[in-house]
Amino acid sequence: MSRWLMVKKAAPAPRREDSLSRDRIVDVAIELLDAEGESGLTFRALAGRLATGPGAIYWHVANKGELLTATCDAIVGRTMTIAVAGESPETDIRALALGLFDAIDAHPWVGSALTRAPGQLPAVRILEGLGQALCALDVPAERQWPTMSALLSYILGVAGQNAANAHVGRTLGTDRLAFLSSVAATWSELDEEAFPFVRSMAGPLREHDDRADFLAGIDLILGGVRGQATG
């Protein structure tokens, strides 16, 4: 075919369309994580999808930890740039938190990546959003750190459990309801002397709504913030 000649005559493209780059690696890593779960992200699998050897990736990314943080940040960055300027700072916090919840629900691996990179860019983005809202809420300066910290810990806690549930569900090959039902069954068979309360929670466990519960927790913390302001 004359295609070869044409290529030869074309202006030397600075880079092949499908050449390696940090961004392309991150994009394919996200695809892989979404499709195969956390254990699916492998330098070999990634190299396969990128049509190179595993060593090539190390030219653009220092190690697996950095890769995971970068993929996590791609998702979190996308989510946080959806600017929130609602009717009140509390509404902003709720919107920010829900946006994050939905992103993590769609990409459960973000939950564990977020936890494993404390103080890194993904967490910084979240902290900034929370902090600005807390300023608008007139939280006094010396209360800002602990309040922001509590909100972040709570969000990370939910995110982590979300990731863990997804992981267990995947390895068991069952869907959410089947998984919850089997845990609920275990709970109802617990010793009734030692675990009366958890036994009674088998029903709620099966029927609960993760998203609504998450928001309820945010509201609990915001309620506490309001209570502290009042005195």
Added chain:
Amino acid sequence: MSRWLMVKKAAPAPRREDSLSRDRIVDVAIELLDAEGESGLTFRALAGRLATGPGAIYWHVANKGELLTATCDAIVGRTMTIAVAGESPETDIRALALGLFDAIDAHPWVGSALTRAPGQLPAVRILEGLGQALCALDVPAERQWPTMSALLSYILGVAGQNAANAHVGRTLGTDRLAFLSSVAATWSELDEEAFPFVRSMAGPLREHDDRADFLAGIDLILGGVRGQATG
């Protein structure tokens, strides 16, 4: 030596003092995790300390996940049996949470193990303690699940970050202060247009007290619970 003869004549001991058992495996696993961190728990290293082959462990434990949950449960079980019957349900929750915090602070790997086994025995113990206190707090039945859930998520969030910090600190080979200082330095160099708030938190980050912040978060949630009761 005649020791061999004596052994032959002795009543056949049902088990060698140092023979394998689930409990012994769990004990040594805890030693290993405390000494070497999360990545130090290996079937080979464990077998080494137990003076057997890696295969032997599988007779007593199904897989690594079960082993980690069992070691986690050993610590959590110990912590939760320190019965709390303080002056008020709120005091009980605070005592329970602080007991857990201190245990996780002493054994950071418990944090990630806890997150990775949702609905399993370790989490059940915590839920039971929290739930009973919430009943005593007169939290109405339909609010018990989300409230308990929020408290657990917050605790797991702090626990997970604690584990992550310990892991990063270990791989970097730096102590807590050095680690915090380096993160704080990164924060103060962030873009001041995009991250004014996080920049201002570099100081608090360096000086904060994890334990006090943790308790402040618990109090925030309890404040929210109180606020909901009032109306």
Added chain:
DNA sequence: ACCTGAACACCGTTCAAGT
């Protein structure tokens, strides 16, 4: 019933060698 340890099928990471 319980233990042994070689073997299997993977990992992340490195690095000489290529272009």
Added chain:
DNA sequence: ACCTGAACACCGTTCAAGT
């Protein structure tokens, strides 16, 4: 400058073979 891919030093897990 960037890519290749074999090689290294590990993993968790299995399983025939032993006692």
